[in-house]
Amino acid sequence: MFKIGYRTIKSAVGAGVAIAIAQSLHLDFYAGAGIITILCIKQTRKSSYETAWERFLTSVIGLIISWLIFENFGYHPWTITLLLLITFPVMVGLKAKEGIPAASVIISHLYTLQHIDWHVIVNELGIIVIGILVAFIANSYMPSSEKKLLEYQRKIEQNFKRIFREMAIYLRYGESNWDGKELMETAEWIKEAKEVALHNIENHSAEEEKAMYRYFQMREKQFEIMERIMPTVSMLNHTCDQSQQIAGFLEELADAIHPGNTADIYLERLEQMKREFREQPLPVDRIEFETRACLYFFVGEMKRYLIIKKALSKKKATPDSSDKSTTKKMDPSPN
Template identity: 40%
Template sequence: MVRIGYRTIKTAIGTPISISVAQLLGVSNFVSAGILTILCIQPSRKRSVLSAWHRFLACVTASLFSIIFFELIGYHPIVVGIMLLFFIPTTVLLKVTPGIATSSVIILNLYGAEGISRSFLFDQFLLIIVGIGTGLLVNLYMPSLDKQLKQKQIELERNFQLILREIALYIRNKNEDWDGKELTKSEELIQEAMNLVSLDKENHLLRTEHPYHDYFVMRSKQFECLQKMLPLVSRLPKTDAISVQVADFFDKLSDAVHPGNTAILYLDELRKLRNTFDQEELPETREAFITRANLFRLLHEIEDYLLLKEKFKQSDVSARIRVKKRPE
């Protein structure tokens, strides 16, 4: 089923409005107002305001160029081409190139008049105001993206939980049935979410920060940690007592994936694990040494994963509970 987007709906609403207003004002070439509106519909408020300014300035510049070239040289197709050779570089210099398509409508209207009078210039100025203004006003309404971002957050956390559980399963049983689709999906979700955040920031012209921006940046960095953990996990021994403890810890991390911040509890438990491993006898074989080295690298990645969450926001764990949970 084809989904009709907001830009399509706004274009369908704005175009007939601008044509009707231009027609009521008695503007010649009133249909062109609809073309200007169509060209001005943008995906965000910020882009809409910038687009309106670029197109307005480009249209005014196009009017000046048209007067100079058409009135001084003549109304001939070759003159249109010559004028564009000068006009387009000027828009690049003024940094209003998005307005080239819009201003071409005004250029062709002036060319078709075969004579530029003050009344016709005012007529075209009204056309610019109506066409661009309608597009700007229609574009001021932007739907909230909070619902979509919340859904991305829920899906991403669910994927993180599954990844951590699969890691625990692999450590215990060397289970190789997992296809890793949650990794690919998580990467896609993070990218999609960051795109939505950027778009939503552009819809709030006076807001510099976004409540979901830091969250998805944090999850993106945590995802990098998870990717680094996987090859290290694959090198842990199957029946080692230490590996079992690490698997249990991954299960606990899986249960703790949520928007809140309880990372301090798991950092304390991780320190306890480290102390336990430090008390183990030194490895005697090369294989045991490599395993121990991979284990310590894995613990380092887990610590980085938790520290990212700890720094993300204020802890949800009260000071009294922290004291209880800290190792003696």
């Protein structure tokens, strides 16, 4: 079953309103106002405003150049070709490519009329202004994606917990029947969440929206670290004491992915583990040497993992994934 999106509804209603206004003012080609409104409505408020300005600029440029070309060379198909060869490069040079369709609408009106005077100019400017103003009003409100972002946050955190716990299981028992689907899911969800968060910033620009985008950036960096340590974890022998120690650390870390900030606690735990590794006897063979190298690599990467979260906690907190209220804001997770 198909669904009608919010942008589709705004475009349809906006086009109808623009046409109704232009028609009530007895403007010629009043349907053009609806077309311009549709062209100016975009996914985000920021892109809509930028596009509206480009369409106004290019429409005026197209109107001026059309006046010069048609009045000097007449209304012929080949003059349309000449007009477009001049107009389009000018618009591209002004970095206003988005306005080319709107300018083409104006040019088609002038060619159809076969004459240009002040009445025609005022008529076309009226169509442009009405179309853009209606689009501005339609884009003045954009629905927040906070609920969707909080759902992404919840799912990503759940997968982080699962990944850490599966690592711990492998370290404890030396085997696991985990299929690793959470890895692909998490990578895809982080990518999607960043796109939604970026759109939210362009629509609202509030500090909470920016904080959510920074949150998913943080998770992306942490996830890269998790992917890096997995081969190292797989190289550790589950029978050694260090593997059991790391397994316990990962289990506690998984349980700590919840609202609040406890990164300092786990950073201290890592330093303690590092000191204990140093106090152990030097490796006597290649296997022990490789194991010790893996242990130090793990500690270093997990330290980076926690420092990334700690750095985010110094900035304004993001919404709690377990808090369904839109007014309560806090740090999404500690680790």
